[in-house]
Amino acid sequence: MKKLSISVCLLLSVFLTDIAIAQSKATWIWYPGDFEIWLGNKMQNRRTERGSFFPPFWRMDSHYVLMDFHKVFDLSAPEEVMLYAEGAYNVKLDSKMLPGRPQKVTIPAGKHRLNIKVYNQEKVPAIFVQGKTVISDSTWKVTYEDKEWIDATGMVSSQSGTQWLNAGSWNFDDPQSPPSGFKLNTQPQSPAHITRAPHSLTVDFGKETFGFIKLHGLKGTGPVAIYYGESLEEAQATATCETMDQLDINQPAAKDSTMPLSKAFRYVHIQYDANVQIDSVSMLYEFLPVANRGSFRCSDEELNKIWDVAAYTLHLNTREFFIDGIKRDRWIWSGDAYQSFLMNYYLFFDSPTVSRTLLALRGKDPVSSHINTIMDYTFYWFLGIYDYYLYTGDQSFIQQFYPRMQSLIDFCLQRRNKDGMLEGQAGDWVFIDWADGLSKQGEVSFEQLLFCRSLETMALCADIVKDGKGAAQYKQLATDLRAKLFDYYWDANKQGLVHSRINGKPTSYVTRYTNMFSIFFDYLNEAQKQGVKQHVLLNDSVQQITTPYMRFYELEALCAMGEQDYVLKEMKDYWGGMLKLGATSFWEKYDPKEKGAEHYAMYGRPFGRSLCHAWGASPIYLLGKYYLGVKPTSPGYQTYSITPVLGGLQWMEGAVPTPNGDITIHCSTKQIKVKAAQGKGILYFHSKTKPVCAQGTVMDKGNNAYEMQVEQGRSYEIKYVALK
Amino acid sequence: MKKLSISVCLLLSVFLTDIAIAQSKATWIWYPGDFEIWLGNKMQNRRTERGSFFPPFWRMDSHYVLMDFHKVFDLSAPEEVMLYAEGAYNVKLDSKMLPGRPQKVTIPAGKHRLNIKVYNQEKVPAIFVQGKTVISDSTWKVTYEDKEWIDATGMVSSQSGTQWLNAGSWNFDDPQSPPSGFKLNTQPQSPAHITRAPHSLTVDFGKETFGFIKLHGLKGTGPVAIYYGESLEEAQATATCETMDQLDINQPAAKDSTMPLSKAFRYVHIQYDANVQIDSVSMLYEFLPVANRGSFRCSDEELNKIWDVAAYTLHLNTREFFIDGIKRDRWIWSGDAYQSFLMNYYLFFDSPTVSRTLLALRGKDPVSSHINTIMDYTFYWFLGIYDYYLYTGDQSFIQQFYPRMQSLIDFCLQRRNKDGMLEGQAGDWVFIDWADGLSKQGEVSFEQLLFCRSLETMALCADIVKDGKGAAQYKQLATDLRAKLFDYYWDANKQGLVHSRINGKPTSYVTRYTNMFSIFFDYLNEAQKQGVKQHVLLNDSVQQITTPYMRFYELEALCAMGEQDYVLKEMKDYWGGMLKLGATSFWEKYDPKEKGAEHYAMYGRPFGRSLCHAWGASPIYLLGKYYLGVKPTSPGYQTYSITPVLGGLQWMEGAVPTPNGDITIHCSTKQIKVKAAQGKGILYFHSKTKPVCAQGTVMDKGNNAYEMQVEQGRSYEIKYVALK
Structure with missing residues (x-):
């Protein structure tokens, strides 16, 4: 998709007269957030489990089907403008409707207002406008309710109540490639090794990968089954592997056949009928074209390998959006995505994938549940905005989506108990981490901590959009909650914040979660920090973390306190441990105490675990932020x-x-x-x-x-x- | 669509063993309101004006794209069940996912839960389930967020926070005819008269009608233009008629050609190129198959004619939904629809068209504007529910949609000024009526009156859904507002409610609107009623009403006070007046003082006026309710x-x-x-x-x-x- 725009730029640097276009080129535009939601639906409803459709369990929103786009232009000379739209549309010049569905319009010199109104139920209403200076870009205004009524005399309303946002866009710079046609890039790749047996093939692509399996020279009559495996064991476990394709072939002449759905695998095991013939197997690797801008090399070869595998892991999981894992769930999980955002700032620095992911996660109003139904995941969304602004400086995102931030924080504020704290209500998932026996009861301190940081984010954003009243309110709420955190949970004896309060009484249970976050949130004084370090983080009797997900924060907290030597050893131990087991990408969960195929099991299924999980890639972040x-x-x-x-x-x-x-x-x-x-x-x-x-x-x-x-x-x- | 189900019923009355199915037959089901919104989008975005796409100016919502349907069955014997879905789907039996996309499932004897989860971005997710006793109907439960997550051990969540509604349905009783294929019925009809001239045809269908023009034996090369007219003048006014089709023909062999979009007309004027030939013209009449159940005949032939033409007018405007007019806007306007509801109770008593219309009007949360952007139209929506319940007794509608009623009334309550009154805010259209010089400024009494009635409706509905707190609150709000109405607006001198307050002071301007509604809302005591009757309604110096829209209520108020003799004369005068001008359906506006083509003009356009407007059909209601x-x-x-x-x-x-x-x-x-x-x-x-x-x-x-x-x-x- 980017190829064209690059060649256009090269061309234009030669023809200097056209540089104005090169600097602000036309692009497909839409209502901000709508394409992101639409694409999120498409991607997240593509998951299958053993051939069955496996969609998310939260509400999925939709684009606005009717959209008005407009911009006022002041032209020194008349201009002929080409118009493209996805959907039924009309065109108004200075509020006067043009006949039919014009494909071009001539705008006279002077100040003129161009409106294009588009209806599309199936796809996101979008336009592409291409003139010499009149072009579609994010300076256009959009609304889903233009309120342009006409009274009995034919007079048009004032539209005084209409809210306009700036149009959304990405990199759809070719009028012939509208947003609805979005596809990831693909590239043919060959297997490293094929093992043949009667009526079966076992194919090793050499490392974890993602794409469409292609069967070459497929012919004959009868069933063909493709079993995918992130491990050889999984591909061969035809009854329990997580993903598969089942075909029923009837083609007398040999033909190459590409599977319709892309999947994650290193191995595929193919079984076919005696009347079927397959010459060979390859794949179309499917990926988002983002380049590694960040890099890391050092004197330790194992650490270099860890960085490389982490970068590959993140790349595989950076797709239409930042997803959790490529085998499953292939959904956008806020807590997982939050970590990808941070790693991204040290690898791709691809801001559009961050904002796309934030928008798809947020969906639309009204808020009926926490993001992904998980309380902590709502807060990670706010934290993601905090970081997004810090790393990219993009104020316009905050200006456009501040109302969606307000309604989400209101949802949380309305759910506080009489003490102003949040407890899991019916339908709320209090997740924190995959950890045996972790209590989710009562007022969990970890949730209050994230809530507090979210309120601080709201205060920051309120300042940016100049909502003085909001800023004051959020600051006060955050200050109060932060004070309560220490009043309610700090245990001087244990030198840490305890895990929860039940019925208004603190429990005596200490976990790493709240304590490690409070370090890099900078909520602790020096004495508290040292207490937490010695008595919680470096204390083996406090329940160990077994997911790379929370190891991310544990090691970050230690780095923030200058423990880079210790963390380096931990990285080599933990991520190095996976490499020693043959990992070519990092896993959803790794427990060094497990043996053999135990490493593949999760959720009660022998191959439930994802062996390529974004949250496994955190060394990228740690090495960039705390070593470089x-x-x-x-x-x-x-x-x-x-x-x-x-x-x-x-x-x-x-x-x-x-x-x-x-x-x-x-x-x-x-x-x-x-x-x-x-x-x-x-x-x-x-x-x-x-x-x-x-x-x-x-x-x-x-x-x-x-x-x-x-x-x-x-x-x-x-x-x-x-x-x- | 109904044909099949009737024949099934006839068949079943013979085979008595199957009567259980006949009594509760399988039907396509969806999330209640979603098909209605989807179909509303489709219909309302079909309008064209002189060939240009002409969509509404308010927000259009969409269906939920991901839906979970379930029901628990207790079977005495195993049952094979056929499954149909619009969209990608999976099937769970007792929470266990079945492989692939099963087209049938066998449910064992005993108690079992069947879940079907469907994703469809383009169309409304819908299912059809057909077993012996296991069938899809409105007893199924649906949700857009099932919150069925799985923990690390594979255990399924409690779903305790999931809100379930009963499924929506209509009359899609054939598994092969899913909801997305909905089409109105059609029937070929011939013109009454064709006038031929060189390269042109003028066709008269004898009366106002609606449908697809069909050109017979069309052949040759060159342009063909079809100009539609509700009047002959309009069809012949090629430069100013409201609707038209422009074709560019290139077909050497003669072929019949039907226009893709249906339109309203009595006349069509066709102009074609010298190289084009057209043998003849007919139409496909397009209609919703609803039967006249109400009837009226009397000793006055003119009144009988008025009733017939009114019934035909309402029938033409009763389509996918109750629309305003068939030429334009072909949209669902709440104030217009409200009158159609009332007329419908005396003609078709077609409840599904009422509930469909209410749901399409309401759309989804959040509320960002008044319905159709018009303040009064929000209130008519509540009034429509009040009447719907009174006439049909359908409590389930209120139970299902009470939350949408709450959020809409909350929107209104939040917009009250410091005196608790509603004024038009930026973007609010205070409509009331098409009337010259009618003030919309300040606190218009008419709006407060409708607001009060809406609050009474909320109190009624709160009682039905057993929301005791809500009921008490709405009752109090209504009582307070009703008291204020008289405190603020009753002018003892003028013997009526004045039109408005500006800056907290009542104006001295009296209009009919508030006064006539207060009569049939029964808000006046006997002395006030008589005062209003003599000093306002029967007082010619109070601004006259020139729309059938408000004549409806004016005459209703007089009937409610026993003035049927007077109203009968008015009906003969006003509706009889239109008939004398050759009307074959009743108009959007009729001012007896206008002459000739003045009757066709509106909105600053010579043929802007609709000559077949639902609100013109009110004699049906008046004759049924106040004469019969x-x-x-x-x-x-x-x-x-x-x-x-x-x-x-x-x-x-x-x-x-x-x-x-x-x-x-x-x-x-x-x-x-x-x-x-x-x-x-x-x-x-x-x-x-x-x-x-x-x-x-x-x-x-x-x-x-x-x-x-x-x-x-x-x-x-x-x-x-x-x-x-």
Whole structure:
């Protein structure tokens, strides 16, 4: 899809007169959020389990079927404009309807208003407008109720009550490729190995992958069954593998045949009738074309392998949206997506996939349930917005969707109990983590903590949209809740926040969840931090975490407290442990104590576990943020900090993407090299000796700590001697 | 569509063993309201104006795309059940998913739960289930969020937070004819007269009609234009007629060609190229098959004609829904539909068209505007429910849609000003009526009156669904508002309610609207009633009403005060006036002072006026309710009253439909004959002499007033002498 626009750009850089178009090119536009919801429905209802349709269990919303698009143009010369629409449409120029369904319109010089109104029940109403300067883009205004009535004399209403948003768009820059035709890219790939037996084939693609199986030279009459496996065991377990295709062939002449639904697998096992013949098998690899902008290399080869497999895992799960896993559920789960957002900022920095995912998750009003029905997942949605703004600086997203944020937080506020706390109500799933015996009863501290952070996010967003009253209200609510968190849950004895309150009384149960989040939310004072570190996080008698999902936050908390050496060992142990078991992508769950095929089982099914789960890819985030040490300190990397920490490595190097270019770092025990494409950064490091830098001024902050300002576009090389 | 089910019934009455199926036959089911919204979108986006697409200007909602249907069956024997679905689906028996997409399932004896989950973005998810006793009908439960998640051990959630409604259905009783295939019936009809000229045809179908024009023996090359006219003038006004078709023909062999869009017309004027040939023209009349159950005949032939033309007008406008007019807008307008509901109770008594229309009008939450953007139209929706319950007794409708009533009334309550009154806010259309110079400013009394009645409706419905708190709240709100109506607007001097308050001060302007509604809402005491009658309704200096829309209520108010003689003359004058001008259906607006083609103009366009407008058909309602004199006095005609009033006629007779049969009346100045198929009625009449009835006991109530109880299924004949 992007191919065309790139070639157009190349062309235009030659023909300078057309540069105006290159800078602001026409694109298909729609009501913001509508394409995202529509595509979310399509993707999430594509899951099958052993051939049965397996849809989500929450409400799926829909696009508005009738949409008015308009923009006012002030033209110096008349302009002929081509019009394209998905749906039945009409065109008004200065409120006067043009006859029929015009495919072009000439707009006279001067100030004129162009309206296009589109109806489409099946697909998202969308338009593409292409003139010399009159083009469709996100500066157009859209509404689902234009309220343009006409009175008995023919006079048009004022439309004074109409709410307009800016149009949504993505990268549909070709009038002949409308949004409804969206497809991921594909690419033929061959298997690594095929094992043949009478009437069966076992195919190994060499690593976890995703796509459409293609049977070459298929002919004959009779049944063909394709059993997919993320493991060889799964592909061969014809009665219990999670996904399969069953065909009934009747073709006398040999023909290549591609399966209609793409699936996740490393292995496929194919069984076919004695009257059927198959020459060979290949696949069409299906993917979203996003490039790795972030990178990481270091002196530890196992860690390099971990980073590579994590990047591949995230890439496979970055599709129409950020999904949980490619075998299952292939749905958009807010808690899972939240982690993908964070990893994405250190790998692809692909903002559209973040905003698409946030919009598909949110759906529309009224709110009738928590996102994905899970209380914590509602809050991760708010946290995702907080980070999205911090990393990308995109205010317009907040301006457009602030009302949807308000209605979702209102839903939560209305469900507080008399103490102002949230408990699971009928139909609420309090998830937290897959962990044996984890209590979800009463007022779980973890939920209040996330709720508090969500209220802080609302306060931030209220400020951005200049909702002063809202900002004050959300700030007060957050402050009150944060105070309660410590009043109600802090156990001085246990040096941590306890797990829950039941009937207004704190339990004595301590878990890692609330405590580790409170560290990187910066809710703890120094003494509390140290208490939590020693008595909870580094305390083996507190229930261990067995999902990469929560290991993400556990290790982040430890990194935030400077435990990079410890975390490095943990990463090698845990993710390295999966690699030692032959993993080619990271898993939904990994318990080093399990053996053999136990690693594949979950949800009471022998192959229920996903072996390629986005939340398994967190080393990308940890290595980028806490080893290369780059993070924004104001929205969109206008300012940022670089705090390289080797954590026991001899050297490391890599790039961290920002909205307008990368920050590259090379760091050994003796030198640090830094270059940044945008913003103003501060480099923080420690040195045994006085550092030397020819390109900048290193400031001595005492206790071996140094700081240096980093200006965009310049290369810095610091000679120093790292502290242990 | 009904043909099949009737033949099935005939068949089954022969084979008695199958009677269980006949009594509760399988039908396509969906989420209640969803098919109605979907069909509403389809119909309302079919309008064109001179070939341009002309959609509504309010928000159009959509169906839920993912739906779970279930029912628990207790079977004495195993049963094989056929399954049909519109959309991708899966089937669960006792929570266990069956493989693939089964087209049949065998349910074992005993208690079992059958779930079918359907996804359909384009059409409404619907199912049809056909076993011996296991069938799909409105006893199935449906939800758009089943919340059936599975925990890590494979255990299924409690679904305790899931809201279930009963499935919606209509008359789709054939598994091969799913709801998305809905089409109105058609029937070929020939023109009354064709006038030929070189390269043109002018076709007269003899009366207002609706359908698809068919060109016979069309051949040649070149343009063909079809201009539609409700009047001959319109069809011939090629530059200004409201609807038209433009074809570009290129067919060497003659072929019959039917236009793709149905239209309203009496005349069509066809112009075609010299290289085109057309043999003849006919039409496919398009209609909803509803039968006239109500009837009216009397000693006045003009009145009989008025009733016939009114019945035809209503029939033409009773389609997928009750629409405003067949030429335009062909939309569902709440105020227009409300009158159709009332007329329908005296003509078709077709409840499904009422509930379909109510559901399509209401759409879904959140409420972002008044219905059709018009404040009064929101209130007519509530009034429509009040009447629907009174006439049909259908409690289930209220039980299913009470939440949508609540959110709509909440929308209104939230928009009250500090005095608790409603004023038009930005984007609100305060319509009332098409009337020159009618003020919409400030707190218009008419809006408060309708708001008050809506609150009373809410109180009634709250009682039905046993929402005690809501009932008390709505009752109090209604009582308070009713008191304010008189405090704020009653002008003792003018003997009526004034039109509005501006800046908290009543204006001195009196209009008919509020006053006439307050009569049949029974808000006035006897002295006020007489005051309003003399000083407002029968006062020519108060601005005259020129739309049949508001004449409906004006004449109803007068009838409610016993002015049937006066109203009869008005009907003959006003509706008779249209007939004298050649009307074959009744108009959107009729002003006797206008001349010639002035009658066709509106909205600043020479043929803007609709000559077949549902609100023109009100004599049906007036004659049924206030002359034949039948009305329910408790829900669903469990009890009713019959108060025949000749209003100057020598005799009249007719039938008024009820949910379970008709009430027939014959009344002359000397005898009254009554028979009722259901309920308990009371016949009220006056007589100069003591009445005689062999079949019942006539009670003397004094002052020449008599009453008699009417039992269902019995015929009564009363000899009396009518008072003048």
